[in-house]
Amino acid sequence: MGNKISCCVYSSPKGSRKSRKEDAYVYQPKNEDQNRLTPNNRSAASLPGVPHISERENYPEDEMGDPTSHPTIRPIFPSRSQSEINKNNKNRRKSQYDNRNLQIKVSPPAPLRKYSSCSTIFIDDSTVSQPNLKNTIKAVAFAIYFHIRNRDSNRTLEIFDEKIHPLSREMVPDDYDRRDPEHKQIYRFVRTLFSAAQLTAECAIVTLVYLERLLHYAEIDIMPANWKRIVLGAILLASKVWDDQAVWNVDYCQILKDIAVEDMNDLERQYLEMLQFNINVPSSVYAKYYFDLRALADANDLSFPLEPLSKDRALKLEAMSNEENLEKICNRPMLTRSNSLDGMTHNPRLSAAIIS
Numbered sequence: 001m002g003n004k005i006s007c008c009v010y011s012s013p014k015g016s017r018k019s020r021k022e023d024a025y026v027y028q029p030k031n032e033d034q035n036r037l038t039p040n041n042r043s044a045a046s047l048p049g050v051p052h053i054s055e056r057e058n059y060p061e062d063e064m065g066d067p068t069s070h071p072t073i074r075p076i077f078p079s080r081s082q083s084e085i086n087k088n089n090k091n092r093r094k095s096q097y098d099n100r101n102l103q104i105k106v107s108p109p110a111p112l113r114k115y116s117s118c119s120t121i122f123i124d125d126s127t128v129s130q131p132n133l134k135n136t137i138k139a140v141a142f143a144i145y146f147h148i149r150n151r152d153s154n155r156t157l158e159i160f161d162e163k164i165h166p167l168s169r170e171m172v173p174d175d176y177d178r179r180d181p182e183h184k185q186i187y188r189f190v191r192t193l194f195s196a197a198q199l200t201a202e203c204a205i206v207t208l209v210y211l212e213r214l215l216h217y218a219e220i221d222i223m224p225a226n227w228k229r230i231v232l233g234a235i236l237l238a239s240k241v242w243d244d245q246a247v248w249n250v251d252y253c254q255i256l257k258d259i260a261v262e263d264m265n266d267l268e269r270q271y272l273e274m275l276q277f278n279i280n281v282p283s284s285v286y287a288k289y290y291f292d293l294r295a296l297a298d299a300n301d302l303s304f305p306l307e308p309l310s311k312d313r314a315l316k317l318e319a320m321s322n323e324e325n326l327e328k329i330c331n332r333p334m335l336t337r338s339n340s341l342d343g344m345t346h347n348p349r350l351s352a353a354i355i356s
Helices: 017-023 053-058 077-106 133-149 183-197 201-218 227-241 249-255 261-274 283-299 311-331
Strands: 122-124 306-308
Touching (some): 077 283, 133 283, 183 249, 201 261, 201 283, 227 249
Antiparallel strands (some): 122 306
């Protein structure tokens, strides 16, 4: 009550996100001690003033290039993976051409077979509201993999460096910052956290949104030296924001047994500061990331499991659609009878007669 300094006052001057370039540094293994951010020189707390959530609408110029806030801007990971997708498509077409030529040389072409037009309907169990957990995690792991492999530079921050903040007591290899992780390694890391914390597939999509928002806001790159802690921070925030359950940092310390609670708290705090406490994910942005992840999975031969449409599932779909149609019918105004031209007389009971 009597304090002169308010807890809401922020002493740093306000500025755009482009002024945060100086907060990141280019990773150089030989001179890492000179360029690494430390609490004595720079830290994530030196970011510009964070606007109140009610004032975010007053800064449209800051959000125009943010793919994690606008549904019309494509995410970052499709551009990172485009070269790999083109290479895979070229190899796939070449393989199909070679197989076709081999079949022609080995045996004569078989006669065409006619099929009934009433074929079995195959559908998958992944929708935008309830994605398939396993395949969604694999697709997110592919997006992270292409982010690391096709990065533009090596900008990072101290809080994400695995050498300074290790996740286990095992010795970190000397070339930890030069070996790009494989897709299977990223998938196992994410799957372990999701399985132990019992997270949903929607949380995986929000994790990717937060990860790309961090790269865009803080202007850093995800690389072999920091990818685990960046992914861990994104999963930590997504589980608290998206899943309707109480999640504590100590729960993740029980999964990663060698990490301290203080380290998790510091990671979460600096992650939020670099996101400028913008943890909102619009439904349109979520749907955009979902369909782009499906396209990425299809381009990498990661198809969602298909199964024939069974009678039970068809009845469930019909019940869901009938329930919506029933509500529309109940809310529809009642129809009223209208008289025909023959009845447009003063007495509608009397009919016109022809007198000969």
